[in-house]
Amino acid sequence: MAQVKVVENILKANDQIAFQNRLALDKHKTVAVNLMASPGAGKTSLVMRTIEALRGRVRVGAVDGDTASQIDADRIATTGIPVIQINTGGGCRLDANMLQSALPQLALDEIDLLLIENVGNLVCPAGLQLGERASVVISSIPEGDDKPYKYPNIFVKVDVVVINKIDLLPYLDFDLDAFKALVKGLNPTVRIFELSCKTGEGIAAWADWLVEMCAL
Amino acid sequence: MAQVKVVENILKANDQIAFQNRLALDKHKTVAVNLMASPGAGKTSLVMRTIEALRGRVRVGAVDGDTASQIDADRIATTGIPVIQINTGGGCRLDANMLQSALPQLALDEIDLLLIENVGNLVCPAGLQLGERASVVISSIPEGDDKPYKYPNIFVKVDVVVINKIDLLPYLDFDLDAFKALVKGLNPTVRIFELSCKTGEGIAAWADWLVEMCAL
Numbered sequence: 001m002a003q004v005k006v007v008e009n010i011l012k013a014n015d016q017i018a019f020q021n022r023l024a025l026d027k028h029k030t031v032a033v034n035l036m037a038s039p040g041a042g043k044t045s046l047v048m049r050t051i052e053a054l055r056g057r058v059r060v061g062a063v064d065g066d067t068a069s070q071i072d073a074d075r076i077a078t079t080g081i082p083v084i085q086i087n088t089g090g091g092c093r094l095d096a097n098m099l100q101s102a103l104p105q106l107a108l109d110e111i112d113l114l115l116i117e118n119v120g121n122l123v124c125p126a127g128l129q130l131g132e133r134a135s136v137v138i139s140s141i142p143e144g145d146d147k148p149y150k151y152p153n154i155f156v157k158v159d160v161v162v163i164n165k166i167d168l169l170p171y172l173d174f175d176l177d178a179f180k181a182l183v184k185g186l187n188p189t190v191r192i193f194e195l196s197c198k199t200g201e202g203i204a205a206w207a208d209w210l211v212e213m214c215a216l
Numbered sequence: 217m218a219q220v221k222v223v224e225n226i227l228k229a230n231d232q233i234a235f236q237n238r239l240a241l242d243k244h245k246t247v248a249v250n251l252m253a254s255p256g257a258g259k260t261s262l263v264m265r266t267i268e269a270l271r272g273r274v275r276v277g278a279v280d281g282d283t284a285s286q287i288d289a290d291r292i293a294t295t296g297i298p299v300i301q302i303n304t305g306g307g308c309r310l311d312a313n314m315l316q317s318a319l320p321q322l323a324l325d326e327i328d329l330l331l332i333e334n335v336g337n338l339v340c341p342a343g344l345q346l347g348e349r350a351s352v353v354i355s356s357i358p359e360g361d362d363k364p365y366k367y368p369n370i371f372v373k374v375d376v377v378v379i380n381k382i383d384l385l386p387y388l389d390f391d392l393d394a395f396k397a398l399v400k401g402l403n404p405t406v407r408i409f410e411l412s413c414k415t416g417e418g419i420a421a422w423a424d425w426l427v428e429m430c431a432l
Contacts, residue, residue, distance in 0.1 A: 038254045038255045038256060038336070038359075039254045039338050039359055039363055039366065039367060040254060040356075040358060040359025040360045040363060066366050067339055067366065067367060067368075067369065068365075068366065068367075068368050068369075069365045069366055069368075071362060071365055071366070072366070090339070090342075090369055091339075092308060092337070092339035092340050119339065120254070120338065120339075120366065120367070121308070121337060121338075121339055121340075122255050122336065122337075123283055123306070123307075123308035123335065123336075123337055123340070124308050124337075124339070124340065126306075140256075140358065141358075142256060142356065142357075142358035142359075142381065142384070143254075143255055143256025143358075144256045146287060147255055147256060149284075149285045149287055150255065150282050150283065150284065150285055150287070150288070150336065151255060151283060151284075151336070152283075152284050152285075153283065153284075153306055165358065168358070168384075168387065168388075171384065171387055172384075
């Protein structure tokens with residue numbers, strides 16, 4: 001019983017800090033998006049494609065979470081946008097406190113859209129608020145169409161599902177309609193984008209949606 | 217400081233239960249293998265291929281861990297082998313206690329090899345003993361060749377790395393030599409198998425190694 005209480009308190013503390021982060025972001029009219037996915041689903045590739053697609057339309061910044069290394073942040077930095085690396089030291093997700101430490105290092109007045117790349121994981125980050133306006137799970141074709149059955153929590157809680165690597169559909173047994181029906185069953189109001197970070201197909205619709213959200 | 221102490225105690229308790237599990241398994245000459253991977257890397261597919269390849273050679277049983285659902289266990293059960301489902305209720309890994317609860321439900325005297333499919337995750341299960349003789353991480357080609365950089369803990373601690381979905385190499389930018397060099401750099405004694413659960417390529421060598429381990 002005591003154990004559960006501690007966890008609840010931690011989660012409550014997280015939500016309070018997430019709320020403070022949201023206020024800080026709103027003050028600067030910065031929209032934060034929390035990108036979650038399995039390892040290798042294409043979080044960094046989507047960040048790279050998004051930066052390219054939004055150049056001249058909205059000013060993008062990034063926060064990159066990893067258990068170790070900064071190769072993703074280095075890759076993002078080649079685009080010239082401001083990027084902060086958070087290493088969790090083995091932790092399986094970002095939390096609101098980590099984002100709070102990163103925010104003062106960013107010139108939020110010069111950032112319209114903050115892309116937060118969470119640690120690669122479909123379990124730990126599910127439902128944990130950071131202060132974002134929208135949460136996104138990226139699911140990729142090679143992972144298989146059964147992921148919403150097996151990791152329902154994350155699919156229930158996100159605002160958007162991005163289906164990445166659609167260029168691989170011809171080579172894999174992935175039932176796109178069944179996948180989408182399953183996602184909608186868990187989360188009827190979710191928005192779904194189908195795209196390929198490799199070919200660029202579908203990126204425009206995703207980018208337009210982000211621009212629209214920044215204009216709200 | 218108190219927080220760290222609690223975690224250490226929990227891990228110590230886990231290792232004690234893992235040791236008890238190992239004794240129980242050894243008593244019945246059952247070899248347990250802990251299979252870890254990202255969601256969608258092919259854990260269940262490898263279990264299915266392994267059961268098929270070992271039929272008539274060693275008697276296989278399975279324990280299947282998921283946060284929710286039992287579709288993997290149902291799929292494994294179609295082969296006729298004994299299988300136990302463990303649902304972690306959202307938890308991001310199996311622990312020794314969960315395996316301890318499952319073992320009495322299996323006729324270990326009739327099982328030479330127990331395949332334990334962990335929850336899909338590259339962070340949480342890393343290094344957590346369950347009572348297995350060997351630990352395995354399955355990495356799949358579509359996840360990219362940079363995973364050992366980003367999730368080093370799991371690659372450092374396993375006995376075996378299985379590279380799955382090699383049939384997709386022609387369609388993806390994955391540097392197999394660089395990946396293997398990186399893994400060997402982190403873990404010089406690790407054994408690497410390259411295979412495809414889709415085509416069956418490489419399964420024989422993996423199956424032979426399991427048979428060898430059961431004969432030890």
